[in-house]
Amino acid sequence: MDVIQISDLRGRPRAPRPEEVNLNFSEKAVRELEQLLNHYPDKKSAILPCLWIAQREYGGYLPSEAIAEVALRLDRSYAEIEGVATFYTMYHVGHPTGKHLIEVCTCLSCHLCGAYRLADHIKSKLGIDWGETTPDGMFTIEEVECLDACDRAPVLQISDQYYGPVDDKTVDAILEKLKSETSPSTVRLADEIVQAQLHKRDQEKVSGN
């Protein structure tokens, strides 16, 4: 198949045509999307769930190809899908993160309880600043707003797990444990989010029972 020029799709108000896009969704992903589409009266409303599927299928982020594929599958323009995806902080548009994304809450209760000092510790331990990835591609650290677990401040989120209250020592232990974790936590998070939206009967159809 011809390699698509994503830049050609960008300015166009129409949805991409099948011959313009490489399709990379797995069969399972296609069936999941089919089920999710039943939840809404129109295709457009499935954009967020479909972006979650795409983020999982494309390894934890959304390259241009992923945006194009979502656009094709939902019959929307490339620009619209890109516009939606870039609004939300949990979609990583264009750039992959490290294998494990460490999200440190520095919002009100957490900053009262020392989140910035904790962040200093993680940054110096990993040798990176906010938004950067370690050279081995293992860790990215990001500052996030209130995770709504302020009773456990300071709080971290990694994949679908919350950790709190954490101090320098517990963080060290968490990082150590993650080093031996093989599956990227960003992919796991996206998968958990997709699964949480599929009902039992949807999942039965996805697995073909």
Next chain:
Amino acid sequence: MPETRLLLKHSGDAAYRSIQGYMDKGGYAGLKKALSMDRQAVIDEIKASGLRGRGGAGFPTWIKWNGIEKEKTKPHYILCNADEGEPGTFKDKELMENTPHLMIEGMIIAGWATQGDVGYVYIRGEFVDCARAVKKAIDEAYEAGFLGKNIQGTGWNFDMYVHLGAGSYECGEESALMSSLMGERGMPRLKFPHAPLPTVAGLWDCPTVINNVETYACAPYILVNGGEWYATLGASTKNSRGTKIFSVSGHVNRPGNYEIEFGTTLAELLEMAGGMKGGTLKACVPGGSSVPILNAEQTMNAVIGYEEMVDAGSMVGSGGCMFLNEHTCIVTFIWRTALFYARESCGKCTPCREGTAWMEQILDRIRKGGGRMEDIELLKEICSQIDGRSFCGLGDAAAWPVAGALKVFPEEFEYFIRHGHSIVDGPEYRRMAPEPLTPAKV
């Protein structure tokens, strides 16, 4: 008054998360009762209870339910705002994780009362545990015949789905939440009177009820025990009935969710949370980051109730209550609040998009020791330009804490500007600020 655990009564009981455990404790009796009643009678029961929205604004719930067309011409949607994002609030999270059936039962009751067709629970993307718990509970409710076709033999069909967000505080604003659910950027929509109310044209232009998780969770209790009974709770206040969950955090010994009857005082709430940690009380933000800050004296005199809290100088808001001790730097705290709003502003309207960014920059300058005396007036001016002039509530919510702090703690700002460093120092201050630190010089 001590804690009054109604919604959180069985929150610590793991069995309560499953439908069997929930029904053993009387679950779904409220729905069964509702289904045997006339739809209007259900709404009247909610009216008698005096229930007001727990998501922040305190709008009477029955008015929303009653606003849905009675002669059905279109599908009706029941939407649950589970996008809890207000800094300091973590009650919906606990309700969804530990008592998911309570919220679901409440949504089905709302569905019955308004001839609903489909319910959506819009959960913030970070809350994967909540989403799993709610989805499991929905699956169980389908199997038990409380969702799906011909519910309990009434001939009424009602479906329910979980929908996850993807990281945006603004999606908690009800019209932005609808935009997001419809697959758009999470930006708010034109509001009444410039556009129809959501009860007339909400999701996909159809009649829509939107309520907070906690609001729905109250409905089963109201149906079982009657609206009149519910209205006896909080009867000492002007117009706040029932219980409210407060999420207590900050410098307290036992942070967590505490459910209190309206009419309880903030001082009692502080005592429930084990009192202050690391020093005496300096300030309190009683209802989530959006509400004005109170000083110690105001806090100790405040009674919890929608009108009573306004008299005290703040608001009930979403119930995210943060207590700050004497070593807290108010300037730094307010800067961090402003940073939150600057980051979360959706950018649709100018007063908020520009104003929140300017407020953050000015406060950052003060916090780093480079403030000017004129900055105080400038901040006040920006606040008054945002407040009431922004497209949605986020702008107002960004202005109130700053304006409030300038009114209640003017000396802290003046001191910081005059001396180029904070009025306080100590471990609390050194922990709370990012570099560069500008603590008190002695």
